[in-house]
Amino acid sequence: MTLTSTSRRTRTGSGRARTGSIAWHLGALAVLAVVLYPVVWVIGGSLKPNDEIVGSLRLLPTDPILENYRRLADGIADIPVSTFFSNSLLLSLGSVAGVVLSCSLAAYAFARIGFAGRGILFSVMIGTLLLPYHVLLIPQYVLFQKLELVNTYTPLLLGKYLATDAFFVFLMMQFMRNLPKELDEAARLDGCGHLRIYWSIVLPLCRPALITSAIFTFINAWNDFMGPLIYLNEPEKYTVSLGLKMFVDQDGLANYGGMIAMSLVALLPVLLFFLAFQRYLIDGMATSGLKG
Amino acid sequence: MGTAVTHVPPAPPAVDPAAPGTAAGGGSATPSGGARRGRAHRENLAGYLFMSPWIAGFVLLTAGPMIASLYFAFTDYNLFDAPRWIGLRNFTEMFADPRWRTSVEVTSWYVIVGTPLKLAAALGVALLLNQKRAGQGFYRAAFYAPSLIGASVSIAIVWRAIFSDGAVVDRAQQVFGLDAGGWIGDPDRIVYSLVALTVWQFGAPMVIFLAGLKQVPRELYEAAEMDGAGTWRRFWYITLPMISPVLFFNVLLETIHSFQIFGSAYILGGQGNSCGPADATLVYTCYLYIQGFENSRMGFASAMAWMLLLAVGLVTAVLFWSQRRWVHYEEASR
Numbered sequence: 001m002t003l004t005s006t007s008r009r010t011r012t013g014s015g016r017a018r019t020g021s022i023a024w025h026l027g028a029l030a031v032l033a034v035v036l037y038p039v040v041w042v043i044g045g046s047l048k049p050n051d052e053i054v055g056s057l058r059l060l061p062t063d064p065i066l067e068n069y070r071r072l073a074d075g076i077a078d079i080p081v082s083t084f085f086s087n088s089l090l091l092s093l094g095s096v097a098g099v100v101l102s103c104s105l106a107a108y109a110f111a112r113i114g115f116a117g118r119g120i121l122f123s124v125m126i127g128t129l130l131l132p133y134h135v136l137l138i139p140q141y142v143l144f145q146k147l148e149l150v151n152t153y154t155p156l157l158l159g160k161y162l163a164t165d166a167f168f169v170f171l172m173m174q175f176m177r178n179l180p181k182e183l184d185e186a187a188r189l190d191g192c193g194h195l196r197i198y199w200s201i202v203l204p205l206c207r208p209a210l211i212t213s214a215i216f217t218f219i220n221a222w223n224d225f226m227g228p229l230i231y232l233n234e235p236e237k238y239t240v241s242l243g244l245k246m247f248v249d250q251d252g253l254a255n256y257g258g259m260i261a262m263s264l265v266a267l268l269p270v271l272l273f274f275l276a277f278q279r280y281l282i283d284g285m286a287t288s289g290l291k292g
Numbered sequence: 293m294g295t296a297v298t299h300v301p302p303a304p305p306a307v308d309p310a311a312p313g314t315a316a317g318g319g320s321a322t323p324s325g326g327a328r329r330g331r332a333h334r335e336n337l338a339g340y341l342f343m344s345p346w347i348a349g350f351v352l353l354t355a356g357p358m359i360a361s362l363y364f365a366f367t368d369y370n371l372f373d374a375p376r377w378i379g380l381r382n383f384t385e386m387f388a389d390p391r392w393r394t395s396v397e398v399t400s401w402y403v404i405v406g407t408p409l410k411l412a413a414a415l416g417v418a419l420l421l422n423q424k425r426a427g428q429g430f431y432r433a434a435f436y437a438p439s440l441i442g443a444s445v446s447i448a449i450v451w452r453a454i455f456s457d458g459a460v461v462d463r464a465q466q467v468f469g470l471d472a473g474g475w476i477g478d479p480d481r482i483v484y485s486l487v488a489l490t491v492w493q494f495g496a497p498m499v500i501f502l503a504g505l506k507q508v509p510r511e512l513y514e515a516a517e518m519d520g521a522g523t524w525r526r527f528w529y530i531t532l533p534m535i536s537p538v539l540f541f542n543v544l545l546e547t548i549h550s551f552q553i554f555g556s557a558y559i560l561g562g563q564g565n566s567c568g569p570a571d572a573t574l575v576y577t578c579y580l581y582i583q584g585f586e587n588s589r590m591g592f593a594s595a596m597a598w599m600l601l602l603a604v605g606l607v608t609a610v611l612f613w614s615q616r617r618w619v620h621y622e623e624a625s626r
Contacts, residue, residue, distance in 0.1 A: 021425065024420070024423060024425055025425070025427070027420055028420060028421070028427070028431045031417055031420070031431075031435065032431065032434055032435070034492075035434060035435055035437070035438055035492070035495075036434065037454070037460075038438075038447065038450045038451070038454060038492070039437075041450060041453070041454060041460075042446070042450050045450075045453070053453070054453075054456075054458070057459075057460060057463055101345075102345040102346065102349075105342045105343075105345060105346075106342065106343055106345065106346040108342055109338075109339050109342035109343045113335055113338050113339040113342060114335050114339070115335050115336045115338070115339020115340060115343075116332075116336050116339075118339065121343065121346075121347075124350065125346070125350075128350070128354055130548060130604075130608060131354070131601075132548070132551065132552055132597075132600055132601060132604050133552065134552060134577050134580060134597050134600055135357075135358060135361060135597045135598065135600065135601045136353065136354060136357045136358065136361070137580070137584070137593075137597065138361055138364060138584050138590050138593050138594045138597060139356070139357035139358070139360040139361040139364065139594070140353060140357050141584075141585075141590075142360065142364075142371065142590060143352075143356075143357065143360075145371060158353070159349060159353050161345065161349075162345050162346065162348050162349025162350075162352065162353060163345050163346035163349050164346075164349045164350075164353055164354065169346070193338070194338040194342065195338075198342070219440055223441070223443055223444045223445075225443075225444075225445055225554070225555035225558075225559075226554050226555060226577075226581075229581075230581075230585060240445075241444065241445045241555075244445040244446060244449065245445055245559060248445075248449065248559065248562060248563055249563055249564070259449060260449070260450075260453070263445075263446035263447075263449045263450060264446070266444065266445070266446045267441055267444065267446045267447075270440055270441055270444070271437070271441070274437055274440055278433045278436070279433075281436075281440075282432065282433060282436055282499055
């Protein structure tokens with residue numbers, strides 16, 4: 001190191017700080033390499049010919065091809081890939097609408113209305129947060145089977161419109177509690193009822209919590225595998241997750257490249273959402289409870 | 293909902309269940325008793341109207357199904373004939389069933405090994421990131437991303453590829469002289485790749501640890517440093533007690549979450565190898581799915597579900613009981 005600075009003390013001090021900084025970045029980069037490897041792998045793999053995906057260790061293709069994506073256009077088992085995407089999109093957006101509406105209603109009641117039995121209902125809701133979903137799997141299926149709703153999207157959507165995602169109720173409630181109460185009181189003096197206060201005052205102010213819930217709901221619904229696996233029977237109704245599973249079962253290694261390409265395309269909406277809203281997701285989630 | 297869900301980083305504790313919000317205008321009571329009663333009545337009406345979707349959902353999709361499931365657990369039920377009461381037979385058969393035992397073993401192993409490793413990685417990286425350095429925000433975001441995609445079918449497919457014979461993990465082993473092949477085709481080791489997958493998603497608990505670390509007062513470290521405490525002592529006597537509520541929360545949530553893994557374990561084995569090879573990734577929910585939906589044994593599967601609930605409830609209770617010994621709450625010391 002060619003430091004020309006003054007006293008010996010500052011030189012060793014800044015030298016140590018620099019070594020520390022280099023060590024820190026090396027550590028962070030090492031973790032980054034492990035974290036990003038699978039993502040880079042899937043991007044590279046989708047641009048490689050079949051034999052190179054399996055046989056080569058190189059992350060990026062020697063000679064990138066678009067063949068895998070072109071083959072995707074043929075669809076899986078005669079069903080165009082776009083069908084799976086529009087199905088997933090419909091389910092995910094439908095879930096978002098349901099969660100934002102129903103969970104914010106319940107959250108408003110918990111945060112802003114002094115009704116009898118609120119404490120008990122709140123404890124029950126927190127209890128459902130810890131309940132393993134699988135306990136409900138069989139009886140819910142029996143219910144929807146008796147109602148002849150298997151192989152429709154209703155079983156996958158109904159819960160979203162009935163505020164069963166307690167976590168989002170909780171998240172929105174925490175946010176609403178922190179809004180100044182003077183707003184409600186002023187509106188009340190002007191003759192506004194709860195519905196008006198909820199719709200015109202509280203909801204617009206809760207936008208950050210609503211956006212966080214909406215994004216997580218979209219991603220959860222998009223990734224969901226068990227729900228569609230159980231409830232959907234016809235390939236025309238399959239979501240992207242099930243389409244991919246069908247790929248694994250039918251083509252196996254024969255169309256490995258196509259499968260990798262579709263894996264990447266299936267991840268894209270989630271990754272794009274993440275890139276666009278990452279601060280919302282991370283900051284919102286990390287601090288929402290600490291302040292409560 | 294449930295396992296197929298991307299891991300949502302839960303809000304850390306500091307919840308006061310006794311006071312869910314404050315009553316809107318409850319204090320500004322009108323002087324006349326009749327008007328106050330009218331007001332209370334209106335508040336109740338409004339409250340239950342706003343709660344009605346949740347109440348309907350709770351009755352129809354949670355409470356009702358739980359009662360039904362408890363009944364099914366004592367019946368032989370194939371969905372088409374009426375349930376037939378068979379007492380405890382589902383349970384006695386379950387305990388004698390070698391595949392059920394396998395599923396318990398695989399799940400316990402996965403929870404006991406995977407969860408601590410994931411939390412250790414989360415805490416370790418959080419400590420690394422808890423320094424003001426250029427690029428800190430970028431790293432935090434990048435490390436969090438796997439938590440959003442880790443449970444997807446896509447990543448299970450990618451995982452299968454990078455842990456198969458001749459792929460990167462296999463080659464890395466060969467560098468260390470271990471010529472054992474990939475982990476995917478090997479029933480003894482495929483479950484390691486499942487653990488690796490859960491550790492890869494350390495970002496969600498890491499974000500929560502980071503939030504907790506930010507709350508530790510700087511002065512504590514400065515004082516300890518003056519007293520000559522080294523890095524390790526400062527971690528052990530300051531950091532760890534101060535973030536113990538967050539640690540407890542992460543342990544609780546991650547453990548409950550691990551019990552419910554399904555999609556990745558189901559797919560990892562690949563074509564014609566659901567939950568396999570040789571039942572190597574037959575986690576509890578996989579076997580529940582097979583019994584309920586492939587074998588149409590709704591009664592047996594319900595009994596299995598109640599055993600899972602019992603196990604998760606027991607673990608939760610033990611954790612809550614243990615927190616008195618190791619979780620340090622600010623309020624308690626005041």
